[in-house]
Amino acid sequence: MKAVVYDQPRSISVRDVPDPVPGPGEVLVRIEMCGICGTDAHIHAGRFFSEYPLIPGHEPTGRVAAVGEAVTSVAVGQRVAVNGNTGCGGCGSCRDGYPLMCRNLRCLGVNGPGGFAELMLAPEANVFPADDLPVEVAVLAEPTACAMHGMEILRPAPGADVLVFGAGPTGLILAQLILHCGASRVTVAAPSVFKLDLARSFGIPVTIVADRADAAATAARARAIAPDGFDIVVDATGSAAVTEQAVPLAKDRGTVLVYGVTDPADRVALSPYDVYRRELTIKGSFAQVSSFPKALAMLRSGHVRTAGIITHRFPLDRFADALDALRHDPACHKAVVVPAA
Ligand SMILES: [Zn+2]
Numbered sequence: 464m465k466a467v468v469y470d471q472p473r474s475i476s477v478r479d480v481p482d483p484v485p486g487p488g489e490v491l492v493r494i495e496m497c498g499i500c501g502t503d504a505h506i507h508a509g510r511f512f513s514e515y516p517l518i519p520g521h522e523p524t525g526r527v528a529a530v531g532e533a534v535t536s537v538a539v540g541q542r543v544a545v546n547g548n549t550g551c552g553g554c555g556s557c558r559d560g561y562p563l564m565c566r567n568l569r570c571l572g573v574n575g576p577g578g579f580a581e582l583m584l585a586p587e588a589n590v591f592p593a594d595d596l597p598v599e600v601a602v603l604a605e606p607t608a609c610a611m612h613g614m615e616i617l618r619p620a621p622g623a624d625v626l627v628f629g630a631g632p633t634g635l636i637l638a639q640l641i642l643h644c645g646a647s648r649v650t651v652a653a654p655s656v657f658k659l660d661l662a663r664s665f666g667i668p669v670t671i672v673a674d675r676a677d678a679a680a681t682a683a684r685a686r687a688i689a690p691d692g693f694d695i696v697v698d699a700t701g702s703a704a705v706t707e708q709a710v711p712l713a714k715d716r717g718t719v720l721v722y723g724v725t726d727p728a729d730r731v732a733l734s735p736y737d738v739y740r741r742e743l744t745i746k747g748s749f750a751q752v753s754s755f756p757k758a759l760a761m762l763r764s765g766h767v768r769t770a771g772i773i774t775h776r777f778p779l780d781r782f783a784d785a786l787d788a789l790r791h792d793p794a795c796h797k798a799v800v801v802p803a804a
């Protein structure tokens with residue numbers, strides 16, 4: 464099969480590799496579409512616990528091509544979404560019942576072979592039927608599952624007033640989940656006007672243009688909406704400068720959720736006195752291991768809308784262009800790789 468292969472960070476090749484063969488309990492998926500996101504840019508640079516050689520691609524969807532012995536829950540030809548993340552089951556965190564913090568966390572597309580390939584193997588337990596969803600929706604199961612885990616962490620109080628920085632695909636999915644889980648108002652702030660238009664088309668009631676070069680102007684626009692601050696401020700940008708900006712915009716006793724992926728070396732300045740005096744809470748939300756069923760339910764229900772999110776499609780051998788579009792093309796919202804293209 465053809466696959467994107469990193470022999471080491473920053474060295475992309477697209478080449479033929481042996482077809483994977485499903486062992487007992489494994490499902491072989493013929494990839495129809497695999498999403499690319501900011502995390503792939505970190506993986507490209509060798510960060511985010513990636514291991515090489517690597518076939519990247521952690522947002523895969525496709526059709527079952529073959530099943531190993533004892534697989535009963537999916538059949539050949541069925542469309543499925545693949546959850547690439549599994550705890551080892553044996554480490555302290557897994558035994559504590561929190562496999563997401565597994566010390567040996569396996570993430571297909573990060574430290575195991577992922578979906579930027581014609582074929583991919585996954586354990587049966589990680590494969591979710593999605594015949595009823597168009598492929599353009601099924602491919603968003605992984606980012607929606609991550610956003611759903613964000614909800615499990617955030618647990619917004621009924622009637623919460625929420626500001627979300629970032630209108631990327633996950634920012635917009637998370638904003639919709641917050642809206643449908645009891646918030647009284649959700650405001651999305653981002654620099655890109657077409658992404659804010661998309662946010663409003665998804666039912667997000669308020670949007671503000673964020674000026675990355677002028678944090679004070681952005682803060683003033685946010686303050687005009689919520690003079691006392693927001694109950695919850697989410698940073699879904701992956702920019703440490705935005706995290707820094709988020710903390711003062713939280714209301715007294717408010718919560719800041721760090722949701723974007725930054726460089727591990729990034730640092731922010733915040734006032735511990737402010738956190739103490741105003742009893743602020745700062746939370747983090749990382750990936751997910753068990754949020755696929757609820758994410759798929761939210762996509763099926765139509766509460767999470769996705770029409771128009773995918774703006775760019777690339778064949779496998781243009782993976783480098785896909786990564787480039789993600790990082791440098793201001794008109795790119797969600798890019799996907801389509802191996803059959
Ligand atoms: Zn992703």
Ligand SMILES: [Zn+2]
Nearest residue numbers: 551554557565
């Ligand atoms: Zn473990």
